Structures are given as structure tokens and as C-alpha cells.
Amino acid sequence: MPFPVFLALKYLKPKRSVTSVITCVSVLGVLLGVAVVIIVRAVMTGFGDLWQEKILDFKPHVTLTSFGAGRVIHGEEALAGKLAEIPGVTAVTPEIDTRVMLEYRSRVAAPVVLGVDQDRFSKAYKVGAPRAGTFDLEGDSIVLGVDLARSLGVWVGDDVTVYSPKTLAARDEIFLPLKWRVVGIFSSGQRDYDAGFAVTSLVNARELMGMEKGVFAVHLKMSAPADPVAFPEICRQVAAVAPDCRLVTWQEADREIFNALAVEKNMTALLLMLITVVALFCVMNTLLVLTVQKTPEIGLLKALGFPKGKIMGAFVVHGLVQCTAGVILGLAAAFAVLKNLQNLVEWLSHLGIDVFPKSVYGLDAIPCRLVAADVVWVVAIVFVFGLLASLVPAFLAASKNPVEALSK
Numbered sequence: 001m002p003f004p005v006f007l008a009l010k011y012l013k014p015k016r017s018v019t020s021v022i023t024c025v026s027v028l029g030v031l032l033g034v035a036v037v038i039i040v041r042a043v044m045t046g047f048g049d050l051w052q053e054k055i056l057d058f059k060p061h062v063t064l065t066s067f068g069a070g071r072v073i074h075g076e077e078a079l080a081g082k083l084a085e086i087p088g089v090t091a092v093t094p095e096i097d098t099r100v101m102l103e104y105r106s107r108v109a110a111p112v113v114l115g116v117d118q119d120r121f122s123k124a125y126k127v128g129a130p131r132a133g134t135f136d137l138e139g140d141s142i143v144l145g146v147d148l149a150r151s152l153g154v155w156v157g158d159d160v161t162v163y164s165p166k167t168l169a170a171r172d173e174i175f176l177p178l179k180w181r182v183v184g185i186f187s188s189g190q191r192d193y194d195a196g197f198a199v200t201s202l203v204n205a206r207e208l209m210g211m212e213k214g215v216f217a218v219h220l221k222m223s224a225p226a227d228p229v230a231f232p233e234i235c236r237q238v239a240a241v242a243p244d245c246r247l248v249t250w251q252e253a254d255r256e257i258f259n260a261l262a263v264e265k266n267m268t269a270l271l272l273m274l275i276t277v278v279a280l281f282c283v284m285n286t287l288l289v290l291t292v293q294k295t296p297e298i299g300l301l302k303a304l305g306f307p308k309g310k311i312m313g314a315f316v317v318h319g320l321v322q323c324t325a326g327v328i329l330g331l332a333a334a335f336a337v338l339k340n341l342q343n344l345v346e347w348l349s350h351l352g353i354d355v356f357p358k359s360v361y362g363l364d365a366i367p368c369r370l371v372a373a374d375v376v377w378v379v380a381i382v383f384v385f386g387l388l389a390s391l392v393p394a395f396l397a398a399s400k401n402p403v404e405a406l407s408k
Contacts, residue, residue, distance in 0.1 A: 022285065025282055026282040026322050029282050030279045030330060030382060030386075032279070033276030034327055034330025034331065035333040035334040036275060037272045037378050038338075038374065038375060045369045045370075047261070048262075048265065049369055056226075057125070057127075058188045058190070059193075059254070060124070060221060060250065061250050062250070063248045064242050064245040065217050065245060066245060072215070076094035076214065076215045080092040080094055083238060089222060089223075090221045090223050092221075093120040093123075094120075094217075095205075095219055096114075096115035096215050097216055098112065100112075104161070111144075111148050111196050112196060113162075114200070115201065115206065116202055121199060123221075125199075128187070131186060132185045135184050137183075140179065140180045141182075142204075143182070143200070144186075145186060145195055145196070146187040147195035148195050151195065156182055159181050159182070165209075178204075180200065186199070235247060276378075276381070276382055284390070287318060291396055298400050312391075312398040315393055316387065316391065320390060323386035
């Protein structure tokens, strides 16, 4: 066994001294820091996956809009047929998406109305079974999000007044409001969509906008929207089929949401890493106390001719052993907490501590996903800072004068 390792292990043996207590506190600090950072990163990753899934369930993966006058795409059916033949495209929906004003008994809301073919809607939008009514878009009918219906105070069978944006935009024509009957109420699981969207037939949307044909956009769903290799290739094929249209992917449309989530995730992890840094200062303090206690031994070793490198190595190994113990125990604690995360949340709720209120998040369980890269960089940071924290006391120990050290 190398001498630095032998000496470090010798110093690690508990002797009911202050050093032993500080060593245990240092290991506990590293344990808590590692565990907390990994747990938070896993939960934040789970939330990111969940929001991405909900966004992709409701919103299109690719949107095609016209560069031409009036921003209207003509020949949408022929274009949809060509796009549907591209491998990887699972649904194509020509739509008229426009913001309108809905009124019911003096209550007003301004949602986005999706004018879409009924059969295509069920393929392109994963909203599950309707909360009430049906998705039958025949005739003068409309389907509302559950939060939108609640804000207006309407239910299935009620008639809402729909005001077209043409009412304000057109100066030489008068567009009278329309009466549409609420035939269904959907729930996508995300408040922004449930409160801000309604669905009607393409025929109704054209009548609302004073159009005889054409659509505002063609929406596409892909089989692998998150695949960094397949998705760009499909987009290139789509752009080749529709060269006169502007292509917007879901990453571009919701860039702000995902960027904000990524920044929040990284900033939270960075702030929590301060816990680990503080624990590593405890490691350094442990070694500083140890150098004071072992001053006579250090002087004897130097008098016997042991080089500075071996003495420094002993203290560095001592510090890294503490870091290793803290990392191993921290990883075990993090894995145990993540495995029983929901049970812990339910147990805390029984104690009156509601850490994950369903009314706020709208979810039945905390999502989490552990990424190997997160574990690797947390462990790497702990060992890098642990090494730096060990070098200072190690250098001080190796720099002691043997004559002065033996006299103490």
C-alpha cells in the first residue's frame, strides 16, 4: 500500500476527537449537497419532459404559413396529400386559426378558434375523451376548453355569440356576430390551452372570416418530433414539397418556454451546488485541524526524510476519501428518494405539508427523470472542488519546518 494512502487511512480512524466529529459533518454535508442537486435536477428534467409532451400533444410539430398576399394558402387539399406521403408525417391538418371574441350573458373571452376538419382534429390533437358532450363539429357548433367554458359560465347546449376579427378590420363591410352552440368541452391537461382555445369546423371558420376557400396554415404532426436526426430531415422534405410556405417548427414556436425552463433548471442546480461547496469548505477545515493536531508527526516524518510530495499526498487522499464517501452516500440517498418520491409527498401531505398541490400544477404525481450526464457532472464538480479544498491544507502540512514542528 502506498505510504500516502496508508497515512490517510490511519488519520481517518475515529478516536473520539474533534477531528472525527468534523469529518463526519463534512461527509454529511457532501452527502446532502450531492443528493439535493441530483433530486432537483431529476424533478426539473421530469417537468421539462412533461411540458414538452403536453405541448406536442396539442400543438403542431411543424406549421406552414403563406408568404403570399393575404397570408392564405390555396390548394390546401393537394398540398396536404403530398405532405402526407412524406415518411414520418403522421397527420396533416389545414386550418384557419384566428383569435375571436366569445360572449355569453355579458361574460366575454378572447380565445383562439381552430377551424379544422373533424376527422383530422381527432388525429392531430391528443386531448382524450371530451369532458362533456362530443367532438361533433357539424353545423353551427363549437367545442370549448374546460377552463374557457368555466370562465364564460357555459355548458353543453348553450349558445355563444362569436365576434369575428373582421368586424374591426373591415371598413367597407359589416360582419354580423354569429351564434354557435357548444357541443363539447375538452381538457388537454394544460391550463393555457384549456383556457385559450376553442375548436370549430373549417366551414364555420371560413364563414366567420368571410372566406370561400383556402386556409391560414397547414399543421403537421411527426412520428419523432424530438429526434435530433430524423426531425430535421423530415422538415427538409416538407420544405421541398412546400417551397412557397414559411416553415415554423415547435422548437421555434415555443422557444421562450423551453429556454426559460432550461435557465431555471440550470440556475436552481447552480444555487444548490453552493451547499456542496460549503460542505467542501468543511472538508478543508477538517484537514486544517488535522494538520495542527499532527504537527509533531509531520515534523518527525520530514526529519526522517519523507518528501513533501508524500506528505501532501496523504492529506489530499484524506480529503478525497471524505468526498468519495459523501458522493457514494449522496447517490444512494438520491436514488432512494427518487424511487419513493411520490410516497414521501403523500406522507408529507398527511402531516399537513402540501409540497405539490394539484390545484397549482394540475398533476397527480411529481414527474422525474434521472439523466446520467447530470450525475456525472455533479460527481465531477464535487471531486474537483474536493481536490482544490485538500490542496491548501496539504501544502501547509508539507511546508512545515521539521525543527519547529518537533518542538510543539
